[in-house]
Amino acid sequence: MTNIFSTKRGAKRRILTVAAGIAAVASLAVTGLAGASSASATQAKPAKPTVVIVHGAWTDASSFTDVEKILTKDGYPVLDFANPLRSLKGDSEYLASFLTTRTTGPVVLVGHSYGGAVISEAALSDPDVKSLVYVDAFVPAEGESLLDLLNSAGPVDPTQLFDTIPYPGAPEGDVDLYLKKDAFGPGFANGLSKAEQASYYAKQRPITFGAVNEKASATQSWKTLPSWYVAGTQDASIPLALQLKMADRAGSTVTEVKAGHLAMVKEPKKVAKVIETAATSK
Incomplete structure (x- = not known):
């Protein structure tokens, strides 16, 4: 039961x-x-803008290592562009392709030395680029080359500065330019320790003579985009007066730092601060 x-x-x-x-x-x-x-x-x-760093000639992205550490710690995505240093037109077109395929959302472009000319040419290809930051950089106007700008500040004797090396497939008469050892320390890496100078000299990236002699196009993004300029007061590669002239012409907000041509190595905190100011600007 x-x-x-x-x-x-x-x-x-x-x-x-x-x-x-x-x-x-x-x-x-x-x-x-x-x-x-x-x-x-x-x-x-809102996501923070991606910072795309475009190195110049005779160096590579490693010169921005300390700047990148600060930006990354502060929450900014950072990408390094491997600048080919072959021709202004070709390098700019490659950067345009890089921006299209490797970035989404707002972008801050940072250019050092020759990289300044490259970002000026390429930035308008991507509507997501919101601002430009020049670090000891060339900011040419239409029809100007880097050599034109340097010669405007005083005659330049390439034979005293460069070792020339032929490269495969070069247009007739073109060569790769390496900075001579006697010119590298005092002219390019002044203000750094002997050990740092030796390290950067050993891994310098060459640029073609054709690239430094190539005229800038009419498409210069500094005419329409807001820009910031970090000027090394002890720069022995681009005289301070020339830097300030180019920055003034571009309407850039200028920050002067006591440094040579590699201001991002000598004063990474100040350079990072300028980049973050550009990133947060409206």
Whole structure:
């Protein structure tokens, strides 16, 4: 004979188990909704602009290592562009392709030395580029080359500055230019320790003579985009007066730092601060 009390106790246990399950599901649902709401709020927060760094001749992206560490710590995505240093037109077109394929959302372009000419040519190819930062950089106008700008500040004798090396597939008469050792320390890396000078000299990247002699096009982004300029007051590669002349012509906000041509190595905090100012500007 079935025990009615035992049956009732079993039914009660089943009801309590079902109730507990419903409560657990409800709790998960509430937690899930709260998490979704939180995630939505996180996603809604505007992302910081991506900082794209364009190095110049006779160096590479490693010269921005300390600047990048500061930017990354402060939450900025950073990408290094491997500047080919082959021709102003070709390098600028490659940067335009890089921006299209490797970045999303707002971008701050940072150019050092020759890299300044490259970002000036390429920036308008991507509507996401919001501002430009020049660091000891060339900012040519239409029809000007880097050599034109340097010669405007005083005659330049290439034979005293460069070792020339033929390269495969070069247009007739073109060569790669390496800075001579006697010119590198005092002219390019002044203000740095002997060990730093030796390191940067050993890994210098050459640029073609054709690139430094190539005229800038009419598409100069500094005419329409806001820009900032970091000027090394002890720069022995681009005289301070020439830097300030180009920055003034571009309408750039200028920050002077006590440094040579590699201001980002000597004063990374100040350079990073200028980049972040450009990134947060309206």
